[in-house]
Amino acid sequence: MDMDLSVRLNVDMKSIGEVAAQFGLPTHVLRHWEAEGLLTPARAGDRRRYTDADLYRVAAILISKEAGFGLADIRTMLAVRSAPARHEVMARHRDRLLARIARAQAALDMLEGGLECPHDDLMTCPHFQGHLADRLHVEV
Known part of the structure; x- marks a missing residue:
């Protein structure tokens, strides 16, 4: 991402701490979900930046987990594009x-x-x- 775009996007994007606080999660959970391929937040330098689409994805992950689905099942559900x-x-x-x-x-x-x-x-x-x-x- 070029610097001008990342600066513009930072206005509408949230940090990992903000997203974690919004959902009542520790930040390491969001990092783990990223490592598992469930989230792909944008980067501004070395910082994760979450869009509204990422927030919807976190909500979908939480609802799925609360329903008892494992991360692999959730990844399959959210990753299928057709x-x-x-x-x-x-x-x-x-x-x-x-x-x-x-x-x-x-x-x-x-x-x-x-x-x-x-x-x-x-x-x-x-x-x-x-x-x-x-x-x-x-x-x-």
Whole structure:
């Protein structure tokens, strides 16, 4: 990047510290994501400079990580440049996430059933057992 362009861009760009603070991350996380190929911030000399596009990318990485995806999966999702290929990758990830959501919902239902149970021994409560019946594949 030529010096005039980097000076002009610095006005609208953020430093690694600013981006880290905005997202509540330590700066080493952003450096790690860069090393993993998830981020490619511009450089002004030896300083990283993040554009709005980089900020959206950080947000996408965080949401994906919070959903349980690993960095390799996130890199694949974000790196695919053709819409059909990207849709295929994202559909696979959506299906995996929907399955995890269903498992988490079953666990939440079980906990809520336990919270509603007046019995001293939770395992003898018919209502609570009803939440476990699907796992047992039997009717209660």
